[in-house]
Every structure is written in structure tokens, then in C-alpha cells.
Amino acid sequence: MKNLLIALMFALPMLAFTDYESEITKAIGSGDIETLSKYFDESVEICILELEDLLDKNEAKSEIKTFFEANNPKSFQVVHDGTSKGQDSKYFIGDLNTSKAMFRVYVYMKSTSDSYLIQEIRFEKK
Secondary structure, three states: OHHHHHHHHHHHHHHHHHHHHHHHHHHHHHOOHHHHHOOEEEEEEEEEOOEEEEEEHHHHHHHHHHHHHHOOEEEEEEEEEEEOOOOOEEEEEEEEEEOOOEEEEEEEEEEOOOOEEEEEEEEEEO
């Protein structure tokens, strides 16, 4: 019984991340800025081509919305994901196919008391 409880302690946070990751990856692949931005922390480090800055949640939302409007997303495929050694942060890397080009997308998330919030998101042209 003790082993089962220990296993659940580690499995539940991983299942929760899977839900977050799934919603976030779908939002990136469809250009759904409303869903994506609900996972933003109060400030988000963004890198979109030449723009690299630490922005508040609303500014980050606006910049990424502009990016999605200029590069209409067609699909997004995660190619790698992982967890920090301390289990307090997660990341994934994927390929975003848009109407204009392919981009490599990096998303870094930090654990809070009840969720994961995006701390950093990068869009780099492939």
C-alpha cells in the first residue's frame, strides 16, 4: 500500500502536465492565443524572430497573437519534452508548420501550487 501511495505521488503531477501540455500544444498548432495565454505567468520571456524580451502577460499575448496572424499555424508536433531534476519545471520543443515557414518552438513551464505556467516561449525560424 505504501508503494502505491508513493507511485501515485509521482504519477499525478505527470498526468496533470500531460493535460497542460496537450492543451498548450493544440493551442500552438491552431493559433489559439486565448487558450495559450491562460497558461502564461504574470511575465513571460518571449523570443519571436528578432524580438526577445520579458513582457507582462498581456503584452506577450499581443505579440504572439500578431505572430500567429502573420504566420497562420497549420500543425504542431512535439519532438522532445522533459522535466527538471527537481520536478518543478517542464519543457517541450516542437516544430510548428505555418502558412509561411517552419518554426522551432521552445516552451518552458514552472510548477506553481496548483498548475504549470509558461515562463518562456520561443519561436525560431528553421
